[in-house]
Amino acid sequence: MMSNGTGYGGHEIYGGLAGESAIEAHAVGRRYRRGWALRDCSFRLPAGRICGLVGPNGAGKTTLMSIAANLLEPTAGTLRVFGAAPESAEAGRRTAFLAQEKPLFKRFTVAETLRLGRELNPGWDQRAAENIVRAGNVPFEAKVGTLSGGQRTRVAFAVAFGKRPDLLLLDEPMSDLDPLVRHELMSTLLAEAAERGTTVLMSTHMIAELENTCDYLLVIAEGGLRLAGEVDELRTAHAVLTGVHSDGRTPPEVAYHTVVETRTSGRQFTALVRPDGPVSGGPWQASTPNLEELLLAYLRSPEAPPLISPSSYVAPQAVAA
Amino acid sequence: MSTMTSTGSTGGPAAAPSDPAGAKAGRGLRLSGMNWLVWRQHRAAYWTLLATAAITVALMLYGRQQMVTYLDGYGWPDLKSGWEERFNRKPLSMAGQLLGYAPILIGVFLGAPLLAGDLEGGTAKLVNAQSTSRVRWLATKLGVTALVVTVSTAAASAVFTWWWSPVKSSQYALDWSDGNAFDSSGPVPVALTLFTVVGGIAIGMLLRRTLLSIVVTFGFAVVVQMVWSHFRMSLGDVITVTTSNGVGGDNFPKLPDGAYAVDQSYLTASGDLIGYGSCNEATDKAANACLEKAQVVGWNVEYIPISQMSSMQWLGASILLALTAGIAAFVILWGRKRLV
Numbered sequence: 001m002m003s004n005g006t007g008y009g010g011h012e013i014y015g016g017l018a019g020e021s022a023i024e025a026h027a028v029g030r031r032y033r034r035g036w037a038l039r040d041c042s043f044r045l046p047a048g049r050i051c052g053l054v055g056p057n058g059a060g061k062t063t064l065m066s067i068a069a070n071l072l073e074p075t076a077g078t079l080r081v082f083g084a085a086p087e088s089a090e091a092g093r094r095t096a097f098l099a100q101e102k103p104l105f106k107r108f109t110v111a112e113t114l115r116l117g118r119e120l121n122p123g124w125d126q127r128a129a130e131n132i133v134r135a136g137n138v139p140f141e142a143k144v145g146t147l148s149g150g151q152r153t154r155v156a157f158a159v160a161f162g163k164r165p166d167l168l169l170l171d172e173p174m175s176d177l178d179p180l181v182r183h184e185l186m187s188t189l190l191a192e193a194a195e196r197g198t199t200v201l202m203s204t205h206m207i208a209e210l211e212n213t214c215d216y217l218l219v220i221a222e223g224g225l226r227l228a229g230e231v232d233e234l235r236t237a238h239a240v241l242t243g244v245h246s247d248g249r250t251p252p253e254v255a256y257h258t259v260v261e262t263r264t265s266g267r268q269f270t271a272l273v274r275p276d277g278p279v280s281g282g283p284w285q286a287s288t289p290n291l292e293e294l295l296l297a298y299l300r301s302p303e304a305p306p307l308i309s310p311s312s313y314v315a316p317q318a319v320a321a
Numbered sequence: 322m323s324t325m326t327s328t329g330s331t332g333g334p335a336a337a338p339s340d341p342a343g344a345k346a347g348r349g350l351r352l353s354g355m356n357w358l359v360w361r362q363h364r365a366a367y368w369t370l371l372a373t374a375a376i377t378v379a380l381m382l383y384g385r386q387q388m389v390t391y392l393d394g395y396g397w398p399d400l401k402s403g404w405e406e407r408f409n410r411k412p413l414s415m416a417g418q419l420l421g422y423a424p425i426l427i428g429v430f431l432g433a434p435l436l437a438g439d440l441e442g443g444t445a446k447l448v449n450a451q452s453t454s455r456v457r458w459l460a461t462k463l464g465v466t467a468l469v470v471t472v473s474t475a476a477a478s479a480v481f482t483w484w485w486s487p488v489k490s491s492q493y494a495l496d497w498s499d500g501n502a503f504d505s506s507g508p509v510p511v512a513l514t515l516f517t518v519v520g521g522i523a524i525g526m527l528l529r530r531t532l533l534s535i536v537v538t539f540g541f542a543v544v545v546q547m548v549w550s551h552f553r554m555s556l557g558d559v560i561t562v563t564t565s566n567g568v569g570g571d572n573f574p575k576l577p578d579g580a581y582a583v584d585q586s587y588l589t590a591s592g593d594l595i596g597y598g599s600c601n602e603a604t605d606k607a608a609n610a611c612l613e614k615a616q617v618v619g620w621n622v623e624y625i626p627i628s629q630m631s632s633m634q635w636l637g638a639s640i641l642l643a644l645t646a647g648i649a650a651f652v653i654l655w656g657r658k659r660l661v
Binding site for chain 2: 071073089093096101103106117
């Protein structure tokens with residue numbers, strides 16, 4: 001079953017293009033009647049990573065995940081899950097998807113919900129699923145419809161985990177959980193992922209959560225990819241410049257670099273740049289941005305040039321296979 | 322804290338994967354995989370349908386019992402004349418009428434929500450996030466539902482046909498060309514219901530809203546009934562008899578028992594047909610003068626004998642079943658790509 005080759009703690013090994021791709025997207029686009037929800041999205045997600053998928057509402061996060069989970073077909077481009085088409089039986093077996101609304105059959109009991117997972121998945125791990133349910137003291141004979149939102153999310157998590165996926169797609173997984181449960185489920189998630197080398201792609205609004213959990217990042221806005229790569233790689237590729245501005249203008253030297261965003265408050269200016277050369281020596285102080293600063297800058301500046309790190313870069317394909 | 326989980330008392334980690342619902346395993350056949358899921362999800366609807374069919378069958382068996390008791394008094398199976406006089410045709414025609422509603426009711430309450438519910442509630446995503454293919458899911462939903470519908474309607478139809486059979490040749494009990502008889506016996510109830518149910522499933526798949534699908538499926542089912550009633554008799558081969566010994570007195574051609582008259586008209590000396598109503602005059606004398614003038618020489622009567630009923634039913638049922646198969650294939654092909 002463990003065929004993704006990264007093995008134990010795979011997501012902690014940084015750098016390099018080596019290893020399998022959990023997801024490879026080539027110019028993936030999806031158009032709805034009202035327009036493109038996702039456009040020309042090309043990246044690869046190396047296997048074994050815990051990847052945060054960030055973007056404003058309506059940016060195309062759910063669309064991207066739905067394509068990977070074979071719930072949607074891309075209008076343009078191709079996407080591969082472990083080298084296989086999403087609609088293939090192999091990809092279906094290796095991928096688990098937890099939709100945002102955590103759909104479950106309301107009239108099923110918790111035990112029956114787990115049985116659903118067991119009946120429909122050859123690699124089902126009943127013990128892992130039961131443990132997640134049990135950790136929340138959710139009674140197995142309770143009807144799903146009578147559970148609280150948090151309990152229901154837990155059961156939905158159990159179904160996703162019990163499948164023993166190699167790629168776990170979680171769409172806003174923590175949105176209706178209290179902080180304690182969120183923390184506990186996140187620890188479970190990370191422990192399981194580390195043990196099995198599971199790749200996790202998780203969309204979220206909670207940037208603070210990402211800092212502790214994710215080692216990889218995809219940022220999409222307005223249907224396009226803005227940032228892709230390892231968290232540390234992305235952070236060190238940027239610099240925050242802070243200084244005192246004169247007459248409301250940032251120093252012209254800032255423009256020597258690729259500027260993502262500049263902001264002024266009072267007499268201070270702050271610029272987030274991608275250095276094209278040394279950043280010391282200007283009339284400012286330079287520092288490495290934290291994840292939150294980086295994300296907010298990119299989310300606020302959709303016109304900034306995207307940055308796709310080498311580990312997530314895919315060469316353009318002439319012909320889609 | 323896990324006292325509610327397991328049925329086994331063996332303890333130890335090996336017992337963990339035991340099925341908490343396994344206590345019922347001894348009862349009947351054990352479903353697994355997608356069959357289990359579909360049955361579990363829709364079991365209330367399936368059991369309601371099966372139970373209703375069982376009650377209907379029981380009531381109709383009682384009705385037949387009552388009828389046979391009455392007919393025995395008239396020497397059944399060789400019925401003496403006059404048996405019609407005190408014959409109560411109400412139970413039979415009422416049963417036929419009720420069976421006629423089955424396609425609409427089952428289509429609306431079982432067919433329409435079958436996929437619409439999953440699409441509206443999001444559970445289609447849950448099922449499709451598992452390892453089984455979407456085609457398998459759709460095919461199982463269609464298959465199990467079709468099986469339950471077929472069993473229920475076939476049982477009801479068979480018993481109704483049996484109930485009616487002693488008095489079938491008599492127009493007095495039921496007119497075989499009427500919907501109460503034609504649509505409630507033989508293969509027709511099964512085919513009409515399957516067609517309406519699968520149509521409702523497709524409507525639900527396209528509309529993705531349970532309530533809306535129910536309303537639209539109701540309209541669809543009513544239209545199906547109207548179209549079917551309109552074309553029902555076109556399934557038969559019309560037989561024409563002509564006479565040339567006048568139209569007065571007893572010269573009307575003798576039709577077999579239970580024949581369904583399609584049309585009757587006057588035959589003229591030149592071989593033309595003129596309408597039956599074209600010589601409706603105030604007095605017999607005037608009418609005769611009119612017939613004379615038109616040179617009417619006899620009758621031209623078109624009819625369908627009751628002996629054709631069965632083949633008409635099977636022909637109609639095959640057309641409906643072919644359409645049903647077409648819609649089912651559409652559901653699978655469309656849903657395979659675009660569902661969820």
